[in-house]
Amino acid sequence: MKCKACGGPAAINMRHHKLALCGEHYLEWVPQQVQRFIEKYQMFSPQDKLLVAVSGGKDSLSLWDVLLRLGYRADGVYIGLGIDGGVNYSDQSHEKIVQFMAKFWPQAKLHVVDVEQTYGMTIPELSLARRREAKPCSVCGLNKRHIMNRVAVEGGYTLVTGHNLDDEAAVLMQNTLRWQVGYLARQSPVLEATHPKFARKVKPLCRFYEREMAAYAIVRGIDYIYDECPHAEGATTLFYKTLLNQLETNSPGAKLSFYLEFLRARQEGLFQKAHDEVVLHECEYCGQPTSAPGLCSFCRIWDRGADAREPAGELGLPVAGG
Ligand code: Q46
Ligand code: ZN
Ligand code: ZN
Numbered sequence: 001m002k003c004k005a006c007g008g009p010a011a012i013n014m015r016h017h018k019l020a021l022c023g024e025h026y027l028e029w030v031p032q033q034v035q036r037f038i039e040k041y042q043m044f045s046p047q048d049k050l051l052v053a054v055s056g057g058k059d060s061l062s063l064w065d066v067l068l069r070l071g072y073r074a075d076g077v078y079i080g081l082g083i084d085g086g087v088n089y090s091d092q093s094h095e096k097i098v099q100f101m102a103k104f105w106p107q108a109k110l111h112v113v114d115v116e117q118t119y120g121m122t123i124p125e126l127s128l129a130r131r132r133e134a135k136p137c138s139v140c141g142l143n144k145r146h147i148m149n150r151v152a153v154e155g156g157y158t159l160v161t162g163h164n165l166d167d168e169a170a171v172l173m174q175n176t177l178r179w180q181v182g183y184l185a186r187q188s189p190v191l192e193a194t195h196p197k198f199a200r201k202v203k204p205l206c207r208f209y210e211r212e213m214a215a216y217a218i219v220r221g222i223d224y225i226y227d228e229c230p231h232a233e234g235a236t237t238l239f240y241k242t243l244l245n246q247l248e249t250n251s252p253g254a255k256l257s258f259y260l261e262f263l264r265a266r267q268e269g270l271f272q273k274a275h276d277e278v279v280l281h282e283c284e285y286c287g288q289p290t291s292a293p294g295l296c297s298f299c300r301i302w303d304r305g306a307d308a309r310e311p312a313g314e315l316g317l318p319v320a321g322g
Contacts, residue, residue: 012215016253023219030216031066034204041189043202044158050074051157051199053148054110056093056225058217059162061100063205065222067160068105074160076101077151079144080114082122083136085230096225104222111155113147119302130301137231139301146288146298152199159199166210168203169255170240172262185271189263195280195289207256 001010003022010020021029037043044050050067054060054076067074078097083089094112101108116122121129123143127136152159168187175183191201205213217224232238247254265271280289283296285304290296295304 011219012212014209014212016209016256026215026219030062030208030212031070033208034063034066035070037189037207038204041202043190043204044072044160046072048073049155049157050160051111051148051152051155052076052160053144053162054078054097055162056096057162058222058224059164059205059210059213061097061222061224062213062216062220063160063162064108065100065104065220066216067204068108075109075111075155075157077111077113077148079147080112080116081140081143082114082116083124083140083229083231087227087230089225089227089230093225096223100222100224111151113151115143115147126301130303135231137235140231142297142301146296149197149199149288150286153197157199159201161201161203162205162213163203164205164208164210164213165255165259166241166244167237168206169244169259170237172259173240173244174236176262181271184262184266187262188266195282197282197287197289206259209255 001013001020002008003010003025004019005025006022008022008024011023012026013020050072052060052064052067052074054064055078064074064076076097078094080094081090097110101110116125119126123140124136126143127133127139131139133139148159151157172184172187175187189203189206193200216222244255244258280291281293282288283290283299284294285299286296288296288298292300
């Protein structure tokens with residue numbers, strides 16, 4: 001297989017694009033594509049301040065790298081969840097991010113929010129204490145959403161996440177099989193801020209296959225955390241990813257067209273009604289928007305009373321680098 005640009009040996013073959021490229025040309029192609037999607041979906045402009053949610057995995061580190069290479073003003077945010085899982089998962093993830101910054105972008109800025117230091121318990125401890133659940137994913141998800149949104153709003157950022165096509169197609173399949181139209185209405189490369197205390201959220205990698213981002217990280221020399229979070233095992237999205245991979249093997253491009261045709265239907269207003277039905281108000285304690293009455297789910301799980309308001313800038317975000 002030869003590189004389409006220079007005829008040298010190809011490092012990656014993308015059957016769905018009928019395109020093979022060598023390492024050097026692949027490293028040029030990925031940022032060009034990212035820029036194309038940023039413009040196509042009107043994600044942000046060079047003036048915007050971006051906050052990349054970095055986990056230490058291939059998608060988020062590659063995304064941060066690409067945005068900085070393209071010249072965007074992109075800071076990172078890392079949330080220390082306190083997950084050990086026998087492999088020191090959270091510490092290892094943080095370490096990969098620090099190494100990445102030292103190697104490629106020593107001037108970049110990283111906000112670090114350690115959940116245990118800030119709120120008093122790790123995510124697995126909180127999950128056990130409040131929900132008696134050994135699997136902390138639901139508690140973890142709501143904490144990550146709340147904290148990332150808050151850091152983004154406080155810093156005037158657009159929140160950028162590294163969800164790739166495999167992630168988006170798996171969620172889409174899950175929501176479609178259950179016809180959860182409310183969720184379908186909100187699944188988009190761009191989520192506009194529907195409230196002044198909601199950050200705008202964008203996903204510049206939503207059209208890249210997972211293996212394309214792994215290839216980018218490897219060719220670029222980014223050392224990332226290979227292992228999934230130990231609690232990801234058995235997650236339903238992993239099951240849907242396996243199903244979609246089987247489909248893709250038999251029919252290259254199936255995953256991409258599943259997602260793109262959904263976006264087209266969404267664009268045509270197929271789910272608009274469900275979208276309009278969400279009513280928001282501000283949480284009585286922290287002020288973040290919520291659809292639940294009274295306290296938001298974050299304040300509920302941390303057992304916060306409704307009698308006092310959270311002081312502004314309570315996180316006191318430590319900033320590393322830069
Ligand atoms: S980090 Fe958190 Fe995931 Fe780990 S505990 Fe579950 S939700 S699997 S993306
Ligand atoms: Zn080439
Ligand atoms: Zn709240």
